[in-house]
Amino acid sequence: GQQVMQIPQYQHVQEGEDFTTYCNSSTTLSNIQWYKQRPGGHPVFLIQLVKSGEVKKQKRLTFQFGEAKKNSSLHITATQTTDVGTYFCAGRTSGTYKYIFGTGTRLKVLA
Amino acid sequence: DVKVTQSSRYLVKRTGEKVFLECVQDMDHENMFWYRQDPGLGLRLIYFSYDVKMKEKGDIPEGYSVSREKKERFSLILESASTNQTSMYLCASSPTELEAFFGQGTRLTVV
Numbered sequence: 625g626q627q628v629m630q631i632p633q634y635q636h637v638q639e640g641e642d643f644t645t646y647c648n649s650s651t652t653l654s655n656i657q658w659y660k661q662r663p664g665g666h667p668v669f670l671i672q673l674v675k676s677g678e679v680k681k682q683k684r685l686t687f688q689f690g691e692a693k694k695n696s697s698l699h700i701t702a703t704q705t706t707d708v709g710t711y712f713c714a715g716r717t718s719g720t721y722k723y724i725f726g727t728g729t730r731l732k733v734l735a
Numbered sequence: 736d737v738k739v740t741q742s743s744r745y746l747v748k749r750t751g752e753k754v755f756l757e758c759v760q761d762m763d764h765e766n767m768f769w770y771r772q773d774p775g776l777g778l779r780l781i782y783f784s785y786d787v788k789m790k791e792k793g794d795i796p797e798g799y800s801v802s803r804e805k806k807e808r809f810s811l812i813l814e815s816a817s818t819n820q821t822s823m824y825l826c827a828s829s830p831t832e833l834e835a836f837f838g839q840g841t842r843l844t845v846v
Contacts (some may be wrong), residue, residue, distance in 0.1 A: 655832070666840055714778075721831065725777050
């Protein structure tokens with residue numbers, strides 16, 4: 625079945641450093657979503673990417689969708705302590721309603 | 736604001752008990768989902784529903800069943816709870832192909 629892997633599983637960075645998490649799917653995706661889960665909280669939607677090669681920015685966050693629509697990345701520039709949490713990607717293949725979540729990347733930011 | 740409400744934040748049940756986890760959404764969304772979240776495994780889809788009385792198995796349906804008699808309510812049933820079903824259970828709802836809104840989660844412990 626469809627699998628979505630994320631790397632790294634954990635990342636500790638100093639405040640101000642950059643951070644990137646990568647998401648890889650075993651199958652071509654129709655679209656991909658990114659979520660953030662703060663410690664003790666529930667996942668909250670960040671963004672959705674649909675087009676091949678698409679790049680979207682939200683302030684210090686940059687999201688990319690690969691040309692083959694099988695991988696995606698989230699890059700945070702100059703991390704802050706408020707960026708702490710687990711970041712998940714979730715991919716959907718065409719013809720289905722369901723999203724398969726990646727394993728998540730847990731980010732810790734050291735002040 | 737969209738609200739997805741899970742009936743309990745914490746539950747402790749005995750092995751062999753039948754357990755009901757309830758989820759209600761107030762935005763008339765077609766799709767509803769049940770995930771379980773375990774450390775290092777991300778969110779794994781148990782079941783989802785794309786309409787009233789319609790359901791599809793996710794990746795780990797064994798030991799679970801679901802019920803969707805009304806559009807706003809999606810119930811997860813553990814027919815005979817086992818210790819390996821101790822986990823965080825997350826319910827989500829979404830309009831088709833758009834972002835998912837998650838409930839606060841139910842931390843279930845089976846003893």
